[in-house]
Amino acid sequence: MQVEGLMSEPPITHGGAQQDNGLPSNLTKALQDLAPHNSRAVQRLITGLRQGGTTEGLKAVPHKAQAAVCAIIFEAPSLTAEIFSSSNAEFNSTLFQGLDGGQNGDGASRRELHVLLTTRALHLNSHPGQASLPGGKMDALETPAETALRESEEEVYLPTDDEGLVRLGLGKPFISKSTLLVHPYFVLLSPFSTSRILSQLRPSPDEVSRIWSHPLRALLSSEAPPGLKLRNPSTVDRHRPAQECYRSFSDVDWFGGKYRLHRFRSAQEHLKGLTCDILLYAVSLLYASPSFNVHAPQQRTFDSLVEEIVQRHKRRQGRASQRWGDGESGDKQGTSEAFGTVQGRDWVAVAKDEGRDWVAIAKDEVRESLAGLGNGLHSREGRDERGETREDPDWVTRRRRTLVNA
Numbered sequence: 001m002q003v004e005g006l007m008s009e010p011p012i013t014h015g016g017a018q019q020d021n022g023l024p025s026n027l028t029k030a031l032q033d034l035a036p037h038n039s040r041a042v043q044r045l046i047t048g049l050r051q052g053g054t055t056e057g058l059k060a061v062p063h064k065a066q067a068a069v070c071a072i073i074f075e076a077p078s079l080t081a082e083i084f085s086s087s088n089a090e091f092n093s094t095l096f097q098g099l100d101g102g103q104n105g106d107g108a109s110r111r112e113l114h115v116l117l118t119t120r121a122l123h124l125n126s127h128p129g130q131a132s133l134p135g136g137k138m139d140a141l142e143t144p145a146e147t148a149l150r151e152s153e154e155e156v157y158l159p160t161d162d163e164g165l166v167r168l169g170l171g172k173p174f175i176s177k178s179t180l181l182v183h184p185y186f187v188l189l190s191p192f193s194t195s196r197i198l199s200q201l202r203p204s205p206d207e208v209s210r211i212w213s214h215p216l217r218a219l220l221s222s223e224a225p226p227g228l229k230l231r232n233p234s235t236v237d238r239h240r241p242a243q244e245c246y247r248s249f250s251d252v253d254w255f256g257g258k259y260r261l262h263r264f265r266s267a268q269e270h271l272k273g274l275t276c277d278i279l280l281y282a283v284s285l286l287y288a289s290p291s292f293n294v295h296a297p298q299q300r301t302f303d304s305l306v307e308e309i310v311q312r313h314k315r316r317q318g319r320a321s322q323r324w325g326d327g328e329s330g331d332k333q334g335t336s337e338a339f340g341t342v343q344g345r346d347w348v349a350v351a352k353d354e355g356r357d358w359v360a361i362a363k364d365e366v367r368e369s370l371a372g373l374g375n376g377l378h379s380r381e382g383r384d385e386r387g388e389t390r391e392d393p394d395w396v397t398r399r400r401r402t403l404v405n406a
Contacts, residue, residue: 030166033191035108038075041286042188048285049169049186060314066181069135070148071282072116074189079112080227082267083213096195112215119210119269131269144170144183155208156201164193175305176274184278212268219283220290222247222344230265247344251296255305258296291346
């Protein structure tokens with residue numbers, strides 16, 4: 001987003017001293033302890049965050065119109081590992097017994113980055129029963145990072161002063177359904193601290209009913225990786241037939257254009273809406289662009305939407321009208337099936353059915369939603385040429401990277 005005077009937010013200093021380069025001193029050790037492929041992914045994430053996290057240009061937006069969420073990333077023993085029990089949300093400590101960090105141990109190549117998620121309590125007024133990242137509205141005089149950490153401590157009892165919690169940085173702001181300006185803040189659990197920190201977490205009944213996780217790499221494709229357990233939501237998202245495919249989407253009207261509302265199945269609730277937008281942004285920094293079209297044709301970029309929100313507040317016009325809400329419990333705007341649901345498919349599958357080259361399909365899709373590709377997803381076209389796809393598990397090698405300039 002081009003805003004005069006925009007600059008990155010300074011890092012928080014508590015919970016780990018800062019080096020001269022502004023990065024926390026416990027980061028180097030954490031990167032060394034991660035499996036090599038995960039270490040490289042986190043380094044790419046840090047590079048992307050340093051290019052995109054901003055707050056200075058948003059001073060015109062009152063704190064009540066802003067929120068922050070915390071993306072808590074950690075290394076799990078495998079892509080399909082269930083870190084928390086599905087029945088009682090207790091941490092499965094046996095998965096981490098004897099797990100060495102980094103290059104030590106035979107299982108390093110199988111370790112995958114997961115993100116911590118919550119199921120919002122059903123008595124909440126907004127998004128009850130939905131999958132969410134820990135977070136909430138900003139208090140006066142708070143920075144987005146402080147909000148994200150405070151809310152994580154309140155919702156899941158995250159020990160924010162623990163030395164094993166590595167602060168990676170602030171990402172680009174997003175716009176919620178109700179036009180809140182939402183800042184994602186990213187933290188990493190140091191490998192040798194992961195089991196200890198996760199074992200301390202528990203859901204705060206006032207706000208959260210369950211804690212769980214999802215493998216980030218699994219969001220690169222419309223096809224679920226083999227072995228990933230998927231369940232149908234038990235309390236929400238029952239206004240439509242059960243989703244059989246791993247990813248579906250609806251293109252809905254918003255801000256004079258379209259907005260692609262993705263839904264991914266998971267071991268708990270569907271990942272969708274803003275939560276899904278932020279996670280797709282994260283995986284594009286960690287790995288590459290997903291192998292499907294993330295944005296609807298004529299979808300406006302999040303950067304342009306943020307700029308419009310900023311200008312509205314400068315003119316004292318307040319927040320814009322909210323969009324359709326997909327029918328979650330308690331959401332009156334989404335109780336009817338106003339928009340069709342489409343089964344998500346990767347470009348390779350579309351090309352096979354149409355007898356066309358997948359690169360041609362990808363280029364056509366990109367041309368239709370070129371504006372969407374500039375929304376801060378930091379697509380990493382051409383990484384195949386650098387040989388990094390060799391790190392991917394077999395199921396990922398079947399998908400293709402976006403090659404806009406092919």
